[in-house]
Amino acid sequence: MKKVLTTCGYCGCGCNFYLSTDESGITGVHPSLNHPVSKGMLCSKGWQGHGFVRHPDRLTQPLLRQEDGTFAPVSWDEAYASIVRGLRNSIQQHGPSSFAMLSSARCTNEENYLATKLTRAVLGSPNIDHCARL
Numbered sequence: 607m608k609k610v611l612t613t614c615g616y617c618g619c620g621c622n623f624y625l626s627t628d629e630s631g632i633t634g635v636h637p638s639l640n641h642p643v644s645k646g647m648l649c650s651k652g653w654q655g656h657g658f659v660r661h662p663d664r665l666t667q668p669l670l671r672q673e674d675g676t677f678a679p680v681s682w683d684e685a686y687a688s689i690v691r692g693l694r695n696s697i698q699q700h701g702p703s704s705f706a707m708l709s710s711a712r713c714t715n716e717e718n719y720l721a722t723k724l725t726r727a728v729l730g731s732p733n734i735d736h737c738a739r740l
Contacts, residue, residue, distance in 0.1 A: 702730035
């Protein structure tokens with residue numbers, strides 16, 4: 607059994623915990639005793655949030671909608687190229703304000719800062735919001 611130190615992704619607090627792993631994958635969670643935020647404790651999401659890793663409905667590769675409406679697996683390069691084409695087309699046809707970014711309270715402050723910079727400075731849209739009010 608191996609323990610891997612990681613950061614919880616369920617909110618912006620950034621609590622640390624150890625994931626116990628073996629050949630089959632994640633087997634458990636143990637809080638970091640000396641983390642300044644969690645102080646050896648975790649919320650229910652921190653304790654149980656790893657369940658999505660093995661969920662049968664979890665996407666494990668990018669999918670693109672085909673002309674007939676079905677989804678087909680594609681490479682990451684193809685998926686990113688499709689995103690770039692779609693953003694460029696939308697911005698060229700409808701202007702930067704046609705794009706909006708919805709960020710998340712599950713992101714770190716740094717990730718939310720980068721989302722803001724991407725939206726405002728790179729894409730030129732003032733439209734950015736988050737779900738922290740939920």
